[in-house]
Structure formats: structure tokens, C-alpha cells
Amino acid sequence: MSANGxxxxxxxxxxxxxxxDLRVDFRQGQHVVRxxxxxxxxxxxxxxxxxxxxxxxxxxxxxxxxxGLLPHTARVTGSIRFAGTELVGLSERxxxxxxxxxxxxxxxDPSRSLNPTIRIGPQITEAIHLHGSASRAQAHDRAVELMExxxxxxxxxxxRQYPHQLSGGMRQRVMIAMALAAEPKLLIADEATxxxxxxxxxxxxxxxxxLQRRLGMALIMISHDLGLAASFADEVLxxxxxxxxxxxxxxxxxxNVRMPYTRALLGAIPRLQNPPHSxxxxxxxxxxxxxxxIPGCPFAPxxxxxxxxxxEAAPPFxxxxxxxxxxxxxxxxxxxxxxx
Amino acid sequence: xxxxxxxxxxxxRAGERAGALARLAASPMxxxxxxxxxxxxxxxxxxxxxxxxVINHLPGNAAQQLLGINATKVEVHQLSAKLGLxxxxxxxxxxxxxxxxxxxxxxxxxSGQSVTSILGSDLPITFELLAFAFxxxxxxxxxxxxxxxxxxxxxxxxxxxxxxxxGLSIANYILALVLxxxxxxxxxxxxxxxxxxxxxxxxxxxxxxxxxxxxIAVSLxxxxxxxLRADLVQQLRSQDYVTxxxxxxxGPWRIILHHVLRNSVFGLITAVALNLGTLLGVTVIIExxxxxxxxxxxxxSAINSRDIPVVEGAVFVFGLLVVLANLLADLLYATLDPxxxxxxxx
Amino acid sequence: MAAPTxxxxxxxxxxxxxxxxPAAAGRLGRxxxxxxxxxxxxxxxxxxxLCFLWPLIGPVSQPTGGTILNANLPSFSSGHLxxxxxxxxxEWSRLLYGGRASLEVAMAVTALGLVIGxxxxxxxxxxxxxxxxxxxxxxxxxIAFPSLVLAVAIAERLGPGEVHAIWAxxxxxVPAFAxxxxxxxxxxxxxxxxxxxxxxxxxxxxTLLRHVAPNIFPELITFGLLGxxxxxxxxxxxxxxxxxxxxPAPSWGNMIAQGxxxxxxxxxxxxxxxxxxxxxxxxxxxxxxSLRARWSDR
Numbered sequence: 001m002s003a004n005g006x007x008x009x010x011x012x013x014x015x016x017x018x019x020x021d022l023r024v025d026f027r028q029g030q031h032v033v034r035x036x037x038x039x040x041x042x043x044x045x046x047x048x049x050x051x052x053x054x055x056x057x058x059x060x061x062x063x064x065x066x067x068g069l070l071p072h073t074a075r076v077t078g079s080i081r082f083a084g085t086e087l088v089g090l091s092e093r094x095x096x097x098x099x100x101x102x103x104x105x106x107x108x109d110p111s112r113s114l115n116p117t118i119r120i121g122p123q124i125t126e127a128i129h130l131h132g133s134a135s136r137a138q139a140h141d142r143a144v145e146l147m148e149x150x151x152x153x154x155x156x157x158x159x160r161q162y163p164h165q166l167s168g169g170m171r172q173r174v175m176i177a178m179a180l181a182a183e184p185k186l187l188i189a190d191e192a193t194x195x196x197x198x199x200x201x202x203x204x205x206x207x208x209x210x211l212q213r214r215l216g217m218a219l220i221m222i223s224h225d226l227g228l229a230a231s232f233a234d235e236v237l238x239x240x241x242x243x244x245x246x247x248x249x250x251x252x253x254x255x256n257v258r259m260p261y262t263r264a265l266l267g268a269i270p271r272l273q274n275p276p277h278s279x280x281x282x283x284x285x286x287x288x289x290x291x292x293x294i295p296g297c298p299f300a301p302x303x304x305x306x307x308x309x310x311x312e313a314a315p316p317f318x319x320x321x322x323x324x325x326x327x328x329x330x331x332x333x334x335x336x337x338x339x340x
Numbered sequence: 341x342x343x344x345x346x347x348x349x350x351x352x353r354a355g356e357r358a359g360a361l362a363r364l365a366a367s368p369m370x371x372x373x374x375x376x377x378x379x380x381x382x383x384x385x386x387x388x389x390x391x392x393x394v395i396n397h398l399p400g401n402a403a404q405q406l407l408g409i410n411a412t413k414v415e416v417h418q419l420s421a422k423l424g425l426x427x428x429x430x431x432x433x434x435x436x437x438x439x440x441x442x443x444x445x446x447x448x449x450x451s452g453q454s455v456t457s458i459l460g461s462d463l464p465i466t467f468e469l470l471a472f473a474f475x476x477x478x479x480x481x482x483x484x485x486x487x488x489x490x491x492x493x494x495x496x497x498x499x500x501x502x503x504x505x506x507g508l509s510i511a512n513y514i515l516a517l518v519l520x521x522x523x524x525x526x527x528x529x530x531x532x533x534x535x536x537x538x539x540x541x542x543x544x545x546x547x548x549x550x551x552x553x554x555x556i557a558v559s560l561x562x563x564x565x566x567x568l569r570a571d572l573v574q575q576l577r578s579q580d581y582v583t584x585x586x587x588x589x590x591g592p593w594r595i596i597l598h599h600v601l602r603n604s605v606f607g608l609i610t611a612v613a614l615n616l617g618t619l620l621g622v623t624v625i626i627e628x629x630x631x632x633x634x635x636x637x638x639x640x641s642a643i644n645s646r647d648i649p650v651v652e653g654a655v656f657v658f659g660l661l662v663v664l665a666n667l668l669a670d671l672l673y674a675t676l677d678p679x680x681x682x683x684x685x686x
Numbered sequence: 687m688a689a690p691t692x693x694x695x696x697x698x699x700x701x702x703x704x705x706x707x708p709a710a711a712g713r714l715g716r717x718x719x720x721x722x723x724x725x726x727x728x729x730x731x732x733x734x735x736l737c738f739l740w741p742l743i744g745p746v747s748q749p750t751g752g753t754i755l756n757a758n759l760p761s762f763s764s765g766h767l768x769x770x771x772x773x774x775x776x777e778w779s780r781l782l783y784g785g786r787a788s789l790e791v792a793m794a795v796t797a798l799g800l801v802i803g804x805x806x807x808x809x810x811x812x813x814x815x816x817x818x819x820x821x822x823x824x825x826x827x828x829i830a831f832p833s834l835v836l837a838v839a840i841a842e843r844l845g846p847g848e849v850h851a852i853w854a855x856x857x858x859x860v861p862a863f864a865x866x867x868x869x870x871x872x873x874x875x876x877x878x879x880x881x882x883x884x885x886x887x888x889x890x891x892x893t894l895l896r897h898v899a900p901n902i903f904p905e906l907i908t909f910g911l912l913g914x915x916x917x918x919x920x921x922x923x924x925x926x927x928x929x930x931x932x933x934p935a936p937s938w939g940n941m942i943a944q945g946x947x948x949x950x951x952x953x954x955x956x957x958x959x960x961x962x963x964x965x966x967x968x969x970x971x972x973x974x975x976s977l978r979a980r981w982s983d984r
Contacts, residue, residue: 100589112580162678386827509967511919514960
């Protein structure tokens with residue numbers, strides 16, 4: 001799959017997380033499904049990177065690969081360097097030290113992500129005990145502190161409550177408090193607000209942004225919602241069929257969309273300016289079957305601008321403009337590139 | 341979810357113990373328990389009444405059985421009248437019920453002993469046997485299921501699944517005879533028959549109970565192992581809270597023991613409670629094979645001598661045991677699963 | 687900002703952009719742990735053939751009426767593969783005929799439970815309300831009723847025998863099947879196609895038979911296979927206590943009971959019928975279990 005091309009992922013000095021040429025394969029009966037196919041990106045200390053894509057685009061799989069949270073049928077190759085350490089191929093035991101320690105995760109559905117039979121407090125103190133030594137009393141105080149930090153009302157009383165006694169938004173705050181227990185350098189928020197209503201969604205995102213600034217964490221936010229990324233991310237990486245297809249600083253990306261897929265995603269966001277009763281736009285077609293190996297650009301079957309060239313060879317994911325990478329033979333708003 | 345569950349704030353925890361008591365009294369749990377007992381009463385009544393009718397319709401009554409086949413009609417008649425067997429069925433059942441309400445289970449027709457004292461000497465033996473069997477089966481099933489679920493479809497898991505399938509298919513009376521053949525007849529390690537009271541010799545007591553308890557325990561062990569293992573594996577595979585725990589950096593054993601087991605244990609509790617109800621039939625045959633003077637043994641001979649009060653007493657006590665076991669299971673649910681609410685129907 | 691997740695596009699266009707991910711990986715080899723479905727199916731077929739057909743077409747002597755002249759022949763004697771018992775009956779033929787009796791009882795009991803219990807349970811679960819409560823309480827009484835009292839009563843009142851054993855054991859299979867059927871019906875009842883059938887004017891009985899029954903049937907059949915395994919054991923227990931099939935007609939239970947007296951001298955008379963009973967139970971259990979696994983996989 002070298003047709004994807006590799007770019008120089010520079011800035012190693014301040015790059016906290018460097019993912020390069022990451023591949024994740026799943027054995028599925030006879031065939032192999034390539035969920036992530038040559039993904040490369042860098043996350044800088046204290047910054048926010050948004051991974052955007054549809055379900056099955058590989059955004060969740062690629063982020064779980066970072067701390068080895070994939071089922072046994074997965075095979076991960078490539079390189080994931082975190083603060084100078086290679087994580088791919090690291091033993092389960094060493095990886096466990098990173099999980100919830102320097103790298104923490106928040107998941108999509110807070111109603112299912114907390115253990116229903118354990119009180120909130122002990123679920124948080126467990127994370128504290130696992131990464132660092134603290135007495136019971138210290139851990140208790142620290143947990144209450146964390147619950148206050150995530151603005152959980154009446155934190156001290158919540159300590160002894162069970163998850164089902166909390167609302168969805170409060171549960172997600174508990175999840176975040178748990179993730180912050182060991183003061184991680186990198187927080188991965190996997191669709192952390194998707195299951196919440198719109199008001200709560202905004203509150204949680206504000207909270208995450210605020211915490212990130214105060215604690216100096218890097219944040220990877222995984223979402224299917226480009227709009228959310230526009231408001232909260234420093235940089236956006238759009239994924240499709242397990243590959244990166246467009247990446248740029250947020251401002252640059254929305255000013256100069258190059259990849260037709262990104263454009264289609266933007267078009268799929270309903271807007272108030274739209275006249276009433278106008279049909280909702282959607283990206284036509286379906287994401288490709290990852291088990292089938294496609295020679296050309298994976299988006300070609302759904303792309304309005306696709307040519308024969310797109311169906312024959314996959315475009316490289318290169319830095320065509322400063323800090324702006326895309327993988328397309330016919331980028332929007334750019335003169336046709338001379339065919340090599 | 342009840343209104344209590346979604347209340348935004350918990351009550352302040354001042355005076356914790358008194359608060360807990362007050363909550364218990366106000367909680368729907370007591371009402372739930374009361375309703376469960378009310379539902380159980382007609383079941384117990386139905387069982388004892390049916391037993392009464394069935395035994396009564398068997399050929400020959402207690403007087404006949406006591407006197408033997410050579411007794412004259414007059415003799416049988418006289419003894420029947422003396423034992424009160426000439427009264428109508430409903431009257432006698434009513435008398436028995438009346439006795440029950442006033443705390444008396446009546447007297448044996450055969451020996452004249454009070455049923456309470458007969459049960460008092462038989463029940464401990466059966467209870468000891470069952471307790472022994474449950475300790476063996478649960479004590480082994482939980483660790484085996486945990487080990488198997490640690491690596492699903494691994495060598496240990498597959499081996500335990502095949503063996504437990506085999507164990508589930510062995511009839512307890514067959515297992516009893518096979519155990520007797522090897523451990524009593526061939527090796528002569530353990531006695532094949534009889535019972536030693538624990539007061540006389542605790543070692544001897546355990547020795548006499550080992551083979552019968554193992555005969556009962558094996559199928560339970562296999563059943564519990566499969567049940568718990570299946571639930572553990574299912575939770576490990578599909579529950580998001582497991583992923584959360586892994587993402588926190590929790591190790592695999594702690595995930596199983598601390599996070600998953602307490603969510604998986606409910607099925608096991610239900611199974612144990614339901615099993616208690618079916619074990620009377622099992623104890624009858626096992627006590628028969630090993631010559632244990634327990635309640636199963638007593639029941640069989642009481643049926644044969646048409647000793648209705650003893651049969652009724654045994655049937656009632658076991659029915660009560662089933663009801664209590666189910667209640668206990670519900671209470672355990674409540675303490676282990678904070679989500680349980682006692683609002684809706686069973 | 688509303689995510690376009692659940693918006694369906696009007697005008698028959700393609701669905702909105704979020705589609706379900708491909709089926710998750712890793713549902714491999716679930717059934718293989720139990721030898722799949724073919725091994726137990728073959729074992730069950732072989733057992734049925736040996737017990738029901740082979741005595742009719744093969745060289746199998748009668749299981750009763752042997753002469754004392756042939757008593758206690760060792761295994762592998764000419765004409766007596768497994769030897770003879772103390773009254774000169776061929777042990778191999780007693781095993782086959784005994785198995786036939788045991789399986790006849792087990793299958794009849796299971797069939798009765800399946801039909802009567804299945805209908806009762808489906809009805810109770812489907813109509814709900816007080817009728818459900820009454821039916822379930824009556825079944826509770828039957829379940830709580832001491833099996834032994836009933837078995838003794840039937841054996842003594844009607845005399846021991848195959849048909850009476852069937853009656854006695856059906857008192858357990860009917861409530862058991864009823865509970866399974868009720869639970870399955872409760873699950874099916876709330877599903878959309880049942881609601882749709884009701885709304886479109888389908889009557890109680892019609893909905894029950896046409897829509898509910900076919901949906902709970904697979905579960906009942908699977909449980910039935912497990913039930914046969916269980917009933918073979920129970921019938922053995924009855925006959926072992928002398929309350930089932932009476933000697934001299936063979937059944938595995940009464941053969942084990944007869945062998946118990948000479949266990950130390952000639953363990954073969956306990957071990958052979960025990961082994962036959964065990965293999966039969968394992969086979970039916972395995973078949974039921976692998977079918978169940980297949981169903982719950984869907």
C-alpha cells in the first residue's frame with residue numbers, strides 16, 4: 001500500500017505523539033480486514049488534534065491501537081512513538097503502565113462505560129492507586145478534588161453514588177475525572193460527546209478545552225462531526241477507509257477545503273441559512289468494504305469529481321501546501337496538477 | 341427508574357445507621373419481600389394439600405401398614421379410629437393446618453413421636469450433606485470459571501468445558517455407585533454405608549459424608565462452572581466498562597475479580613437458589629444408596645407407612661426452604677446490584 | 687450542531703453518512719469447542735438405531751426368559767458379546783432393550799412437556815394478567831411438589847410400568863417447558879411484528895399460533911433435546927428406586943439397581959448400563975448445547 005505515500009512528519013522536538021505508517025489488520029475468518037492503512041500524524045504537546053471520519057473510517061481503531069486496546073484478532077504494524085518511546089510491540093505489561101497513566105481515554109457512551117455495580121468514588125480512586133502511591137485517605141481527597149475539577153456538583157456526596165444515579169452528562173464528567181487521575185500528557189476523547197444532548201455536549205467540550213489549557217494536556221478528539229472539530233481543535237485530520245485524506249490546521253482547512261470528501265462532509269451539516277424544507281444533504285453512497293482491496297482512491301466510487309485516474313491509482317497523502325496535506329488527484333479550488 | 345434513583349442529590353449521611361434503618365422501612369424492599377411471602381403462601385398450601393390428598397388415596401392407610409397384611413378388618417378399623425383416620429379428609433387437613441398455625445406439626449402415626457423432633461433429628465444430617473455439597477461445588481466452580489474465562493478458548497477453558505459437559509451428564513446415583521466401587525470397595529478409603537454423628541467423631545462424620553456429598557456436588561459444580569464462565573466471558577467481550585477498566589491500566593486479573601465477577605455473580609445466585617428446591621429428590625436417592633438417616637430417607641419410609649404427618653412435615657419444610665432460598669437470592673441481588681428496584685412485578 | 691447520524695434522507699436517496707461499521711471481528715470457532723454439531727448428531731443417531739432398529743433386524747436375542755444353564759457367562763462368550771446375567775439373559779440385548787424402554791419414556795415425556803407445557807407457557811406469557819398468574823402459580827405448585835410423593839403414588843396406585851413412569855415424569859417436564867415458553871413469549875411479544883399483527887386485527891389465538899409459536903419453537907426444541915438427556919436420568923432414578931419400569935423387563939435404571947447388590951463381585955452389571963446411560967445423556971446434551979450455541983449466535 002505504498003501508493004499512499006509517506007510524508008515527512010516533522011517537528012520531532014515538540015511532537016508528543018508520532019504515528020507513522022500505522023496499519024491495523026483484523027483477521028475475520030478467511031480474509032483480513034485492513035481497518036487502518038498507513039496512517040501518519042503528529043500530536044504536539046498541549047494541542048488538540050481532531051480525527052474526523054465516518055464509522056468504520058478507522059479513527060477509533062487507530063486511537064485504540066495507541067494503547068493496545070484492540071481485540072486479539074488485531075495486528076498492528078508501523079510506528080507509534082510517545083514521548084520518545086515506541087509503543088508498537090511493547091509488552092502488555094509495559095503498555096498497561098501507559099494506560100490511564102500518561103495516556104488516558106474517554107469513551108462514547110457514559111451510560112455503559114462505568115461499572116454499574118461499583119460506586120463512583122472507588123472507580124476514580126482505582127485509577128489513582130494504579131498510577132502512583134497514595135493512601136486511602138489521600139486517594140479519597142484527590143478523587144473529590146478531581147470531581148470538583150470536572151465541575152461535578154456536590155462532589156463529596158457523589159462519591160458514594162452509583163453510576164445509574166447520575167445523568168449522562170454527569171457520568172461523562174466522572175469518566176473525565178477518572179481519565180485525569182494520573183495527570184495524563186495525552187487524553188483521547190473517543191466520540192466523548194456523541195451520546196449527550198446538544199447543551200451537555202457543549203458543556204463537556206468547554207470543560208475539556210479548559211482542562212486541557214490548565215493541565216497542558218494534548219488532546220485527540222475523535223468525532224464524526226466536523227462542526228465540533230471546527231470549534232475546538234487546533235488541527236484536523238480527516239480519515240476515510242482507514243487512511244488520512246486531508247489534514248491541516250483548523251483555520252486553513254475550513255478556508256481551503258481541498259479533498260472532495262471533506263467538502264461532502266461539510267455539505268452534510270445542516271445549516272440555519274438553508275431555506276426551510278430544503279432536502280438534507282448527505283454524502284451519497286456507502287463507505288467501501290475494507291475487506292476488498294481497492295487499487296485506486298477509496299473515495300472514488302462516491303466522488304463527483306472522480307476520473308479514470310482516481311480509479312486506477314490512489315493519490316499520495318502529501319503536504320501539497322505548507323501544513324496542508326491531502327490525498328486527491330483533483331483537489332477543489334486548485335489548478336489541475338500536471339500528471340506526472 | 342424510580343424517582344429515588346434519579347434524585348439529583350443523595351440524602352446527607354448524618355446518623356448513618358439510623359438513616360439506613362429508616363430508609364429500609366420506607367423502602368419498597370420490605371413491601372417487595374412481603375409480597376413475595378404472600379405469593380409463596382398459596383404455593384405452600386397447594387403443595388401440602390396435594391400431598392395430603394395423594395397419600396390419602398394410596399391403597400392401605402397407616403393402620404393397615406402398622407398392623408401388616410394379616411390384621412383383621414376389625415383391628416384395622418379400631419386402630420384407624422384411634423389414630424383419627426376415620427375422620428373426613430378435609431377435617432384432618434384442617435386439623436393439620438390448625439396445628440401448623442399454632443406451631444405444631446403433629447405426631448407420627450407410626451411411632452407417636454412428635455414430627456418436630458423427628459425432623460429435628462433428620463434435618464441436620466440432610467443440611468450438613470447439602471452444605472458440604474454446596475461448599476465443594478461452589479468452592480471449585482468459582483475458581484475454575486475464573487481461570488477458564490481468563491483465556492477463553494484456551495487449553496484450560498476447553499478442557500474444563502469438555503469435562504463439565506461430561507460431569508453434567510452423569511446421573512448422581514450412577515456417580516454414587518462408581519464412587520462406592522472405587523473408593524469403598526476397591527481402595528477401602530471411605531465407608532460405603534452409614535453415618536457417624538459429628539459429636540462422636542468429627543473425622544468419621546466427614547468421612548461418611550464425603551462420598552454422598554461428592555455424588556451430589558459434581559453435577560452442581562459442572563453446572564455452576566459453565567454458567568459463571570459463560571457470563572464472565574460474555575461480559576469481558578461485550579461490556580464497555582471492561583474497556584474503561586483496561587484503559588485505566590487495570591490488569592487482567594483485577595478486571596475479572598474486581599470488575600466483572602460482581603456483575604456476573606447474579607446468574608449464579610439465582611441458580612443456587614433454584615437448585616435448593618430441586619435437591620430434595622436428589623437427597624432421597626443419595627441417602628438411600630449411602631444409608632444416611634436424613635430427611636429424604638425419612639420421607640421415603642413415611643410414604644411407605646402412610647405416615648401422613650411426617651410426610652406433610654417434610655414436604656412443608658422443604659417447600660419453606662425453597663421459598664426462603666428464593667428470598668435470600670433476592671436479598672443478595674439487592675445488596676450486590678445497586679440498580680435493583682422493587683417496583684415492578686417479578 | 688446536530689450530527690447527521692440518524693437522519694434519514696427524504697426522497698429515497700442514500701442513507702445519511704453514518705453507516706454501521708462492518709461486522710466486528712472475532713467470532714471465530716465458537717462451536718468448535720464442543721466438537722461441532724455433527725459428532726453429537728451422529729452419536730444420537732447411532733444410539734437410536736441400536737436401541738430401536740437393531741433389535742428388529744439384527745441377531746439380538748430376547749432380553750428376558752433366558753435359562754439358568756446360560757447364567758453368568760463371561761463377556762465375549764460365543765453368541766453373548768457382553769456375557770449373560772445371573773438368570774441367563776444376554777447382557778447386550780438387555781442393554782439395547784433397556785435403552786429402548788428408557789428412551790421411549792424420555793421421548794414421550796419430552797413430547798408431552800413440549801406440547802402441553804409449550805402451549806400453556808406461551809398462552810400465559812401472551813395473555814398476561816390474572817390468567818398468567820393463575821397458570822404460573824399452579825405450575826409453581828407442581829414444581830414444588832415433591833417428585834417422590836408423586837412417583838410413589840403413581841407406582842403404587844397404578845402399578846409400576848412404562849406408561850405410568852411417563853405420567854409421573856410429565857409432571858416435571860410440563861412446568862419446565864411452560865416456564866421456558868413463557869419467558870420466550872414475553873421476549874417475542876413486545877417485538878414489532880407481533881404488535882403489527884395485533885394492530886392489523888389478528889385475533890389472540892391466531893397471533894399465538896401463527897406468529898408467536900414459530901418464534902419460540904426453536905428454543906423449545908433445543909431445550910427438548912436437553913430435556914431428553916435429563917429425563918433419561920430421571921427415568922433411571924425412578925426405575926432404580928423400583929418405581930419405574932419393573933423387572934424382569936429391562937431398563938437401564940432397574941439394571942443398575944439389580945447390579946448394585948453384586949457391585950463388589952461383578953461391577954460390570956452396574957458399569958455397563960451406567961455407561962450406556964451416560965453416553966446417551968452426553969450425546970443429547972451435546973446436541974442440545976451446540977444447537978443452543980448456534981441459536982444464541984444469531
